[in-house]
Amino acid sequence: MVAARRTSGPGTDALAAAIASRREELVALTQDLIRIPTVNPPGADYLQACEYLQDRMTRSGFEVELIRATGAPGDSDAFPRWNVIGRREGKRPGPCVHFNSHIDVVETGSGWSVDPFSGSERDGRIYGRGSCDMKGGLAASIIAVEVFLEIHPDYPGAIEISGTADEESGGYGGVAHLAEKGLLGAPRVDHMIIPEPLNKDRICLGHRGVWWAEIETFGRIAHGSMPFLGDCAVRHMAAVLRAFEDELYPALARRTTPMPIVPEGARQSTMNINSIHGGLMEGHDGFPAACVPDSCRMVIDRRFLIEEELQAVKDEVSDVLDDLTRSRQGFSYGISDIFEVNPTLTDKGAPVVRSVASAIRQVLGREPEFVISPGTYDQKHIDRIGRLKDCIAYGPGILDLAHQPDEYVGIDDMIASATVMAIALHDLLYGGKAI
Numbered sequence: 001m002v003a004a005r006r007t008s009g010p011g012t013d014a015l016a017a018a019i020a021s022r023r024e025e026l027v028a029l030t031q032d033l034i035r036i037p038t039v040n041p042p043g044a045d046y047l048q049a050c051e052y053l054q055d056r057m058t059r060s061g062f063e064v065e066l067i068r069a070t071g072a073p074g075d076s077d078a079f080p081r082w083n084v085i086g087r088r089e090g091k092r093p094g095p096c097v098h099f100n101s102h103i104d105v106v107e108t109g110s111g112w113s114v115d116p117f118s119g120s121e122r123d124g125r126i127y128g129r130g131s132c133d134m135k136g137g138l139a140a141s142i143i144a145v146e147v148f149l150e151i152h153p154d155y156p157g158a159i160e161i162s163g164t165a166d167e168e169s170g171g172y173g174g175v176a177h178l179a180e181k182g183l184l185g186a187p188r189v190d191h192m193i194i195p196e197p198l199n200k201d202r203i204c205l206g207h208r209g210v211w212w213a214e215i216e217t218f219g220r221i222a223h224g225s226m227p228f229l230g231d232c233a234v235r236h237m238a239a240v241l242r243a244f245e246d247e248l249y250p251a252l253a254r255r256t257t258p259m260p261i262v263p264e265g266a267r268q269s270t271m272n273i274n275s276i277h278g279g280l281m282e283g284h285d286g287f288p289a290a291c292v293p294d295s296c297r298m299v300i301d302r303r304f305l306i307e308e309e310l311q312a313v314k315d316e317v318s319d320v321l322d323d324l325t326r327s328r329q330g331f332s333y334g335i336s337d338i339f340e341v342n343p344t345l346t347d348k349g350a351p352v353v354r355s356v357a358s359a360i361r362q363v364l365g366r367e368p369e370f371v372i373s374p375g376t377y378d379q380k381h382i383d384r385i386g387r388l389k390d391c392i393a394y395g396p397g398i399l400d401l402a403h404q405p406d407e408y409v410g411i412d413d414m415i416a417s418a419t420v421m422a423i424a425l426h427d428l429l430y431g432g433k434a435i
């Protein structure tokens, strides 16, 4: 029989009390981060955000490095892809626990009732672009670590915090770059928490897979007054859409999974039609060109389940197109891959999952919910490039608010998840011994 892991004790209360007493500081830190408008694209103000974090970590005794992902997609002198990574060694050897947050935010869009970069506080919430996704989580992890260092200065192992670029555009100038340099993954890091906004009582174990592809149908140009002399590529694309509606979409809807993806609508295979472009552009006076389109392009975004194989996902679409090639006169197509990511899933029994689950029980007094994200996040690079399996997303903020106008993060939620992170950090570094 395996002895039950014990982590609760007076030290747990000390961590919780110290974090609660830092409420104002947590609010101020979150606001400071929101006020640096790291909008991506284009990837603005990364250096300013990294220097801010460097200052903060240096004051807590971290060795801090700023790393530019020179040459990564999107990196330019106008918009350099800066990242920051800090490491603080403990008093004796032990595991390394890493908190990784992306510092970029998506564009604001319209519909805001507050200034998206003011970080205004109202009714126990902090508003602003990135408050929920994920500067609130970053701030919570920093406070968690600072309080932990105060109470357990003689800890074993090492603690790392990173702020990385470009998660919203694939992570190539951020986590992927640092993972390739051996900084974000095994053997340097043993346990990783990514404080994405998954709600304070949920542990996100991974995400579905992604396949983006462009399909092109071909035709033959002719005068628009005599379309019978040409062959309309847009009509061929309409035939593709009809076949998708009749065959593919019903098949995807039937393919469900027991994996706990949230929201529940994503517990099946899905496909978005991202865009369709066909025909010549209208002229400068707004008049269309009187031509039969000879090309039509469509971008699809297929999200697939753990149970599906990427190749089968691709074949399913090609089969529809091949059927049309056989059945529809004049139909021909091309297809090219744009982007693909396999699903990622961390085992429920993994150390970081058990530690965070136990901390959620202690802090919130309830069982954690295990979830899987419908979309990908930087965990894919940690898994594939960093070869680190012991990684989850856990952080404050309501997932549905991400990328929305009037995005906010609840201050009490940040305090609760900072406490969970601090207790989990203790558990991972001390191997589950009582505080």
Ligand SMILES: [Zn+2]
Binding pocket: 102, 133, 134, 167, 196, 197, 377
């Ligand atoms: Zn995010």
